[in-house]
Amino acid sequence: MSAFSAADRHFMAIALQQAAQGRYTTDPNPCVGAVLVKDQTIVGTGYHKRAGEPHAECHALAAAGHHAQGATAYVTLEPCCHQGRTPPCTKALIAAGVQRAVVAMQDPNPRVAGQGIATLQAAGIPTRIGLLEAEARALNPGFIQRMTRGKPLVRLKLAMSLDGRTAMASGESQWITSPAARADVHRLRAASSAILTGIGTVLADDPALTARPDNGIPASRQPLRIVLDSQARMPPQARMLRLPGQTLVITSPDIPSTRHQALQTAGADIISLPLSDNRLSLPHLIPHLTERELNTILIECGPTLAGSVLQAGIVDELIVYLAPCLLGDQARGLVTLPGLQHLTQRLSWQLTETQSIGPDLRLTLHPRPTNSNP
Numbered sequence: 121m122s123a124f125s126a127a128d129r130h131f132m133a134i135a136l137q138q139a140a141q142g143r144y145t146t147d148p149n150p151c152v153g154a155v156l157v158k159d160q161t162i163v164g165t166g167y168h169k170r171a172g173e174p175h176a177e178c179h180a181l182a183a184a185g186h187h188a189q190g191a192t193a194y195v196t197l198e199p200c201c202h203q204g205r206t207p208p209c210t211k212a213l214i215a216a217g218v219q220r221a222v223v224a225m226q227d228p229n230p231r232v233a234g235q236g237i238a239t240l241q242a243a244g245i246p247t248r249i250g251l252l253e254a255e256a257r258a259l260n261p262g263f264i265q266r267m268t269r270g271k272p273l274v275r276l277k278l279a280m281s282l283d284g285r286t287a288m289a290s291g292e293s294q295w296i297t298s299p300a301a302r303a304d305v306h307r308l309r310a311a312s313s314a315i316l317t318g319i320g321t322v323l324a325d326d327p328a329l330t331a332r333p334d335n336g337i338p339a340s341r342q343p344l345r346i347v348l349d350s351q352a353r354m355p356p357q358a359r360m361l362r363l364p365g366q367t368l369v370i371t372s373p374d375i376p377s378t379r380h381q382a383l384q385t386a387g388a389d390i391i392s393l394p395l396s397d398n399r400l401s402l403p404h405l406i407p408h409l410t411e412r413e414l415n416t417i418l419i420e421c422g423p424t425l426a427g428s429v430l431q432a433g434i435v436d437e438l439i440v441y442l443a444p445c446l447l448g449d450q451a452r453g454l455v456t457l458p459g460l461q462h463l464t465q466r467l468s469w470q471l472t473e474t475q476s477i478g479p480d481l482r483l484t485l486h487p488r489p490t491n492s493n494p
Contacts, residue, residue, distance in 0.1 A: 189217035224256035262415030285451035300478025356386035
């Protein structure tokens with residue numbers, strides 16, 4: 121017999137809708153929603169909005185007031201039980217007199233990881249876990265990966281024509297994809313902790329790498345912009361250095377300090393990483409990004425860096441926008457993958473989702489397990 125009723129599923133679905141409202145603002149914290157129900161009536165809802173501000177449970181308790189006593193709490197992520205930027209939510213739920221709790225998934229944060237549920241149960245609050253867990257996990261893939269694997273979720277975004285081309289031979293590329301696809305990319309950016317690109321893209325296009333504040337995207341937060349620039353060639357007058365948000369330039373240790381100073385004066389943060397084959401070591405980059413509490417990295421770059429990150433094996437998810445057009449065999453290719461001579465050396469990916477975005481297709485792929493058949 122299932123531990124959850126149809127009513128439980130209904131109210132947890134509403135809690136998930138609440139959680140999704142924080143998808144552009146909670147970073148580095150996870151998106152969490154909460155619903156308080158008494159006598160089959162919702163008496164309070166809430167979602168976590170920003171790190172350092174009250175959690176979803178506290179917003180729902182404040183909305184419910186005295187009606188929280190005897191209510192059932194539906195929460196998309198296990199309530200915290202430790203003092204962090206805010207007080208423990210388990211303490212607030214217990215003090216409010218909540219009678220029962222239903223939790224979608226256990227918190228992967230080792231500081232919680234089952235202890236919140238145990239705290240509620242020890243206080244005499246029956247607590248069930250696992251309702252709509254897959255949907256709850258889908259809200260926070262980067263946070264979950266950072267907590268369980270010690271690394272951010274790395275997405276590589278590419279756009280191409282039907283014949284796998286990204287630009288004409290002259291470099292002209294605006295625009296292959298539709299306005300709908302480009303708006304979708306802005307939503308991807310806004311939901312990311314950081315956007316990473318290479319110095320080649322900066323020198324060629326002078327990109328902004330910002331999330332445009334529309335389609336529900338707030339103007340108040342911009343993801344960190346990261347530029348891989350081993351020789352510190354980034355112009356101090358680059359457009360992204362004049363825009364809201366923070367830009368991190370990653371160089372090699374042997375660059376003259378005067379180049380660093382010019383970029384720092386222009387507003388950039390600078391760090392140095394070791395080189396490998398005269399290029400920045402990508403495996404060394406990931407631990408640094410983890411230390412910065414970055415959950416999701418979106419890579420937007422040219423074919424050379426795209427090929428490098430794919431061959432380095434640091435990409436967890438590939439998002440490809442496929443435009444219904446042909447650019448011809450003289451147009452520029454999607455990725456540069458030197459050294460591939462045999463089919464056994466190919467990089468295999470598994471298509472997990474296909475979505476229509478205006479006239480284009482958005483393909484989501486994940487690395488195919490090495491022991492699976494193509």
